[in-house]
Amino acid sequence: MSTSESHDQPPKLHVSQSSALNFAQTLLERNGVPPENAQIISKALVLADLRGVDTHGINRLPSYILRIRNNLLDPLASPTLHQITPVVAQIDGHNSFGFLSAHLGIHAGISMAKEYGIGMVSVKHSNHFGMSAWIVQQALDAQMMSLVFTNSSPALPVWGGKEKLMGVSPIACGAPGKEGGLDFILDMAPSVAARGKIYKAKRRGEKIPLDWALDREGERTDDPAKALEGVMLPMGGPKGSALAVMMDVFSGVLSGSQFAGEVRGPYDESGVADVGHFLVVLRPDLFMDLGEFRERMGVLYDKVVGCKKMKGVERIYFPGEIEQVTHEERLKTGIPFVEAEIEALNREAELVGSKKIEVMS
Numbered sequence: 001m002s003t004s005e006s007h008d009q010p011p012k013l014h015v016s017q018s019s020a021l022n023f024a025q026t027l028l029e030r031n032g033v034p035p036e037n038a039q040i041i042s043k044a045l046v047l048a049d050l051r052g053v054d055t056h057g058i059n060r061l062p063s064y065i066l067r068i069r070n071n072l073l074d075p076l077a078s079p080t081l082h083q084i085t086p087v088v089a090q091i092d093g094h095n096s097f098g099f100l101s102a103h104l105g106i107h108a109g110i111s112m113a114k115e116y117g118i119g120m121v122s123v124k125h126s127n128h129f130g131m132s133a134w135i136v137q138q139a140l141d142a143q144m145m146s147l148v149f150t151n152s153s154p155a156l157p158v159w160g161g162k163e164k165l166m167g168v169s170p171i172a173c174g175a176p177g178k179e180g181g182l183d184f185i186l187d188m189a190p191s192v193a194a195r196g197k198i199y200k201a202k203r204r205g206e207k208i209p210l211d212w213a214l215d216r217e218g219e220r221t222d223d224p225a226k227a228l229e230g231v232m233l234p235m236g237g238p239k240g241s242a243l244a245v246m247m248d249v250f251s252g253v254l255s256g257s258q259f260a261g262e263v264r265g266p267y268d269e270s271g272v273a274d275v276g277h278f279l280v281v282l283r284p285d286l287f288m289d290l291g292e293f294r295e296r297m298g299v300l301y302d303k304v305v306g307c308k309k310m311k312g313v314e315r316i317y318f319p320g321e322i323e324q325v326t327h328e329e330r331l332k333t334g335i336p337f338v339e340a341e342i343e344a345l346n347r348e349a350e351l352v353g354s355k356k357i358e359v360m361s
């Protein structure tokens, strides 16, 4: 049993990284996604599962596949890139998987940053790209800093409002850490909790904390189904609401994609999503050499995790560290799923005659 499981939760079935990757790859290919694109999507989803961001892992496959079946997402489309200036590019996703535009965009940003120090990419006509941290990780693998923004479907009222208007759109950024140490990865939704956590609780038959959402009548609720009919609550009141607006300015207004409550969510079958993203990649050795930058990140890390703790706190974590610990653990133990999740994935596999997901014994 993984250390992240508690005893009042349903028992978990574990799936190895390679089984999860194989399953996702085959399922996507059987639903019309070309192999090289299926690989990008599978890796991003499985990385989310490994990092403990179960809300954005392979459990999302049925919702993406339903969009393919309903002609709301084009499995064959690939994004195209248009260079605007030497450091600015624009991508048209052509309603392909958001993972593909994000992959193309971050690698274009890395190339520009390698040559000119910075690279900026705006993406239009895209879809949900899952957990932002996988995009940040691509930049980190190239020893680059990054900002990764997206907008998303309405889920959150603006401060003082009572209707869903802004998305629970995550803000993510990363910077290389000390050589051999931990990188900085912040990846957070501007709500008290990501909406995916409510979908996950619903799937698993679990209750949610009372400060996450309001029901349709504007009352606090611990029932995930009622919460999904109502609104998410912004973190930090007007500040969380302002961050959600910021994601819409940079990802929606600027890109030419939908904005101001018009993006459609991955579970909304009324039309195409038309999500926008905004990516910036920055070389960390612009103002000093990389070794010195990394040393300074090491000092920051040590100060943060080594500071005096509040009463009752056992350990202080650096942003991204909890997910890193879970990643290392799950590479050994496998990814935990509840039976209903495995069944839902297998039903999807059955529909296209692909193999069931392999559970560890």
Ligand SMILES: NC(=O)c1ccc[n+]([C@@H]2O[C@H](COP(=O)([O-])OP(=O)(O)OC[C@H]3O[C@@H](n4cnc5c(N)ncnc54)[C@H](O)[C@@H]3O)[C@@H](O)[C@H]2O)c1
Residues within 6 Å of the ligand: 053, 055, 056, 128, 129, 130, 131, 132, 133, 150, 151, 152, 168, 169, 170, 172, 185, 186, 187, 188, 189, 190, 193, 194, 195, 196, 197, 316, 317, 318, 319, 320, 321, 322, 323
């Ligand atoms: N693509 C989309 O439209 C979309 C929408 C919403 C959320 N998401 C994804 O959902 C995921 C979950 O978002 P979330 O806001 O619920 O994340 P979260 O609240 O679990 O974590 C937010 C950040 O806080 C850090 N953190 C958490 N606990 C910490 C602690 N005790 N000490 C130090 N740092 C800590 C994490 O490392 C992370 O960087 C993200 O990966 C996000 O990209 C995607």
